[in-house]
Amino acid sequence: MTEKKIKEKTQEKSQEGITVKKEENFSEWFTQIIEKAELVDLRLDVKGFTIIRPWAALTIENMFEHLEKELQKKGHKPTFMPSIIPKENLMKESEHVQGFTPEVFWIKNTGDNKELALRPTSETLYTPMFKLWIRSHRDLPLKLYQRGSVFRMDTKATRPLIRGREFIWIECHDAFATREEAEAQVQEDIDTTEKVMHQIYGVPFLPMKRPEWDKFAGAEYTVGSDCFMPDGKLIQQPSTHLMGQKFSKAFDATFKNKEEKEEHLWTTAYGPAVSRILASVIATHGDDSGMILPYSISPIQVIIIPIFNAENKNKIIKKAKEISDKLEKENIKVEIDEREYKRPGEKYHIWELKGVPFRIEIGEKEIKNNEVILFTRDIKKKEKIKLTELKNIQKLGKEFDNRLRKKADKFMENRxxxxxxxxxxxxxxxxxxxxxxxxxxxxxxxxxxxxxxxxxxxxxxxxxxxxxxxxxxxxxxxxxxxxxxxxxxxxxx
Amino acid sequence: MTEKKIKEKTQEKSQEGITVKKEENFSEWFTQIIEKAELVDLRLDVKGFTIIRPWAALTIENMFEHLEKELQKKGHKPTFMPSIIPKENLMKESEHVQGFTPEVFWIKNTGDNKELALRPTSETLYTPMFKLWIRSHRDLPLKLYQRGSVFRMDTKATRPLIRGREFIWIECHDAFATREEAEAQVQEDIDTTEKVMHQIYGVPFLPMKRPEWDKFAGAEYTVGSDCFMPDGKLIQQPSTHLMGQKFSKAFDATFKNKEEKEEHLWTTAYGPAVSRILASVIATHGDDSGMILPYSISPIQVIIIPIFNAENKNKIIKKAKEISDKLEKENIKVEIDEREYKRPGEKYHIWELKGVPFRIEIGEKEIKNNEVILFTRDIKKKEKIKLTELKNIQKLGKEFDNRLRKKADKFMENRxxxxxxxxxxxxxxxxxxxxxxxxxxxxxxxxxxxxxxxxxxxxxxxxxxxxxxxxxxxxxxxxxxxxxxxxxxxxxx
Structure with a gap:
């Protein structure tokens, strides 16, 4: 379903649950999820520009954290580059400019005589800076990244989270002394996708070296990560481009090698679009009751629902707080849903829709027996557990994520x-x-x-x-x- | 010194130390710091758009982390809003549009018939969404924020980190049921500035309720945080605006109060510009040898310089790694500068310039005596300490930050x-x-x-x-x- 249709449908916000089955109508299921779990809002009414609401934003922040940690571990350092690119930069590499020019947003009134584009991708910002920052083989490798927005006037049907005119991602731009090192970086990027998108977010992929006619504009070759959507269609997730020496030659970005001879740099670019990966997370793991978020990235890992009436409210909230404090000390993201104007059943429904991995229900009876009811979102299992067993939640969280990943792997194998x-x-x-x-x-x-x-x-x-x-x-x-x-x-x- | 002049001066990158005294020529001192400590680069040559390099970007990331943690603790939740605003939104509040229109960058080719502005600030994105998201007093308060870029075609002299045409900040937009709650939020924002900018980054400020003629375009009133620069001039840091009901009336954003009557929302906005606060951190704490970064936000808290020759290299690097591992286990950000092509003296110089709080020097003699030399950046004290004493670094770091803050407080009091x-x-x-x-x-x-x-x-x-x-x-x-x-x-x- 296109963004426009979705917008029309969401004019009247609905509080009810998901009314279609994921297997029967994936497209409508996805549309309902992103609306009813309060992930995005399209009512700003500008094609391809989406408002990302707190539940999705918090998840995306957690996803960024895992990704940036892995990138920094592998020697990448952050930068903030301008959101604009001077036209002269964008025009330097001929294949690149041909590929991107139709998609570029231009600024009308730039304040001086420079023509400025909103950046569609940042090769033409990083390469001229590499030229200035890198002098010798001792400055190599140089591995930089930025998180931020890029802008592309996509003419195809825009879809929230999946395909927009502005999207938020990480761009890594790396420079090396040799082709071998640059090619090794392509493999390292595949490894990063495996470590983060597959191992942590639970989304399997096939790293595909694209055919010559389908590579990134300006690259020697492109490796895209193909993931399955539930309807069997493929969606491209992080891709890496071996730029080779194309951009370094266009910008004359050289370095002195060990023999003191000037050579052109070898560069690569890697681009995980985090909001788009969130679409894969939702699509891969969700079920007919709503989202299922991996424990590792859910903004709330354990939601506590106290079951109280006017008389025993204080006592039960107090116990809920004790449990919450204990879990927080173990770095578990926990929240108590204390709202009085919603019944417990409504609360179960809301947090299942939002995909919180674990729910703890606690009432009069549970306090008496020193236990709680633990609900596990993916397998929908409800069980009584002793309060002392709550210390196992982190372990259960790992098992939760393993289950999600294995299920997704099996789906892929069968395809x-x-x-x-x-x-x-x-x-x-x-x-x-x-x-x-x-x-x-x-x-x-x-x-x-x-x-x-x-x-x-x-x-x-x-x-x-x-x-x-x-x-x-x-x-x-x-x-x-x-x-x-x-x-x-x-x-x- | 304006950005243009700085750019001219930095065409030839210099490796030497700071050649002016901070007290004698603050402007030139600041210019040299941001160039020589490799904080920003202006050679993209587009007025007001700055490239922020890894050392500054890592510091800014740490600053964001403290700020976002405090905001989330106080009930704010993240969002991602589009970088653009439809013209019709921007035009809704008359004072706001008058104040901002001259500064707005417009997009030339928007792909459909909507006129789009690059957002100069986001009141006119959040308020219409408040209208859709908030129905009843039960949905209040709603406290949201985003981190990201805003764009203003500033006609005054742009200066790197201090005044740009694109800057990165956090915008909080909050909605309340009553004036009292909105006014309490203004005080909470002052408290956030105190807790983060003053207590953590060590930058003192005076919260100033601006006169009527100097408030934010569209606000009832504005509170700005005035900080001192070393030359005695003031720089505005985070400001909070009580929008009152001006924007909610312009967008007709209402809620049902406890008596089921429709009322207009009360809103506030709070905007800490993190790159600009970094300018204050540099200006406040630095000395004639370079930057001094607070321990709490320095990308490297302890730099280890192994002093070796060809023969004892392996032994000394091994010991340095042992120390580094031990410190890392205590969550200290530590790095070893192993470069062979730089002498220890050059390394001391570089890391002093970059403002790393502690330096550990370790060579043959130190290993023999089970000790290291510890250099403390702000007081330039060099002392021998036993290896067993290294466990005190976190404590020393706190003392370090207290010293910086007290010194800055004293400077302000005297002014x-x-x-x-x-x-x-x-x-x-x-x-x-x-x-x-x-x-x-x-x-x-x-x-x-x-x-x-x-x-x-x-x-x-x-x-x-x-x-x-x-x-x-x-x-x-x-x-x-x-x-x-x-x-x-x-x-x-």
Whole structure:
């Protein structure tokens, strides 16, 4: 569903639960989730610009924290670059400018004579600075990043969190002395995606080296992370681009190597779009009752619902606070829902919709028995546990996240299928699967077969596995010429 | 010194130390610091848009962390709002639009028929959303914030970190049911500035309720935090605006009160500009050798310099790593400067320039004696300490920050002076002081006296203390009519 339609539907905000099943109508399910769990708001009514509300913003902040920690561990340092790029910078690399010019927002009144673009991506900000900051091999590698907004006038249907005209992400721009080091960085970035997006957020992916005709404008090659949506379509998550020496040559960014000779830098760029990954988190883990957030990134990990009446209110709230204090001391994100004007059942419903991993219910009876009722969101299990057992929550949280990840992994495994003719590919694609085939070439010469895949089979050649060298076992399934690659074909968002 | 001049000077990057004394030429000192400590870079050459380099970016991230933690503790929740504002929103509140229109950057090609401004501030984004999100007194208070960029086409001289056309800050936008609650929020914001900017970053301030003629465009009143620069001039740091019902009326944002009657919301806005506060941190604490960063926000709290030759290198690096591991376990931010191509003396110099609070020197002799040399940046004290004493670093860090804050407090105290005639005011202002005087009025009727202060004495009426009710003791020092206020007069950035 497009952003416009969603906006129309959300004019009247609804308090009821999710009214469709995720498996039956994923698109409508997603639309209802982002509205009813109060994640985003589209009523500003400017195409592609979304307001992200606290529950999503808090989750996104937690996601940034994991990602930035991992990037810093791997030697990246933060920067703040301007949100604008002077036109002369943007025009320097010819493929880049061709690719991005149609998408650029320009500023009307720049205050001086410089033409300024809102940045669609920041290669043309970082590379000229590399030229100034890097003099010798001793200054290398230089690994920088920024978190912030970029702006692209996307003409395709915009969708909240998934595809916008402004989106928030991290951009890493790294400079190296050799091709080998730059290529190793591409693999390190795949590893970062694995460590954070898969291991922590629980979203599996296939790192795909894109075919020549589908790379980033200005890159030597691009590796995109393909994730499955529940309807079997693919969505591109973090991608890494080996820029090689294209940008360093365009900006004449050199360094003195160990032999004191001037060489051009080798650069890479890595871009995880955190709000978009949140869309994958929601889509991957949620169920018919709403979101299910991984314990590691949920703004509230344990919600306590005290069950009280006018008489015993103080006593029960007091006990709830004791529990909350104890959990907080163990660095657990906990909150008590004390609202008097909502019934416990309504509260259960709200926090299930928002995907909080654990709920503790505590009333008169529980206090008497020194126990609480613990509800686990993903498996919807309700059990009595002794107060002393609450110290296990962190462990249960890890198990929670493992369960989510394993379930997602299994979903993905079931979606991969080897195909040996067009009919098999077509069948695979229409049942939401990814077809693995022998293919003639991912260089320019393969483009004809890719067009056949697109026109006849309504699929995209997503590329070859970037972290594994898969050898073809026969001829190209499309043209029957000798195959040089094993490619994956899917339908995409 | 303006940004343009600084840029010219920094074309040739210099590696030498600071060549001027802070007391003798603060402006040049500041310029050299931000260049030589590698804080910002102006060579992108677009007026008012600055590149913030890793050392400053890491410090700013630490500053954000303290500030956001305090705001969240006080019930604020994060959001991400679009970087743009539709023209129709911006035009709704008449004083606001008059104040901001000349400063707005407009987008040339918006992709549809909507005219879009880059946001100069976000009242006109939050208030229409308050209208949609808040229905009843039960939804109040609603306290939101965002961290991000805003854009203002400032025509005054731009200065790196201090005054730019894009700056990064936090904006809090809060909604309440009553004037009393909104006014209490203004005081809470002053308290947040005290807790974070003064207690943690060590920068003292005076909360000034600005005169009627100097308030934020669209506010009922404004409280600015005035901080001293070393040359005695004032710089405005976080300000809070009581919007009252001006914006809620412009957007017709109402709620149902306890009696089920519709009322307009009361709103406030609070805006700490973190990059600008960094300028105050640098200016307040630095000395003739460079920056001095508070322990609480320094990206590196302890730098270890191993003193080695080819023979004993491995042994000494190993010991340095042991020390580093031990400190890291206590959550101390520590780094070893292992570079072989720099002499220890150069390293001392670099890290002093960057303002790292503690330096540990360790060589052959120190290992033998189970000790290290500890250098403390602010007091420049070098002392031998036993390895076992390193566990005191966190405590020493707190003492370090207390010393910085007390020194800054003393500087400020010495700058306040009561004046009883124009001559005294003029003398106070020319010696970089803040004059406290009896004044006729801070309403519109006082504007004539304010103009005299400006034209004859070259000073600004900064306002009245916002957290203390000071009663005048005589007539207005300017016009000799009965005084209603005690105001402070200073010169400003």
């Amino acid at each position: 991969l299928v080897s195909c040996f003719n067009k009919k098999e590919i077509k069948e695979a694609l229409s049942s939401g699967k990814l077809a693995k085939i022998n293919f003639c070439s991912t260089d320019k010469s393969g483009i004809k077969c890719a067009e056949i895949v697109e026109k006849e089979l309504y699929g995209d050649v997503r590329g070859t596995l970037a972290n594994k060298n898969e050898k073809p076992t026969g001829n190209c399934v499309i043209c029957n010429k000798p195959a040089t690659k094993v490619v994956y074909i899917g339908r995409s968002y | 306040l002076v009561s004046c009883f005639n124009k001559k005294e005011i003029k003398e106070a202002l020319s010696s970089g002081k803040l004059a406290k005087i009896n004044f006729c009025s801070t309403d519109k009727s006082g504007i004539k006296c304010a103009e005299i202060v400006e034209k004859e004495l070259y000073g600004d009426v900064r306002g009245t203390l916002a957290n203390k009710n000071e009663k005048p003791t005589g007539n207005c020092v300017i016009c000799n009519k009965p005084a209603t206020k005690v105001v402070y007069i200073g010169r400003s950035y």
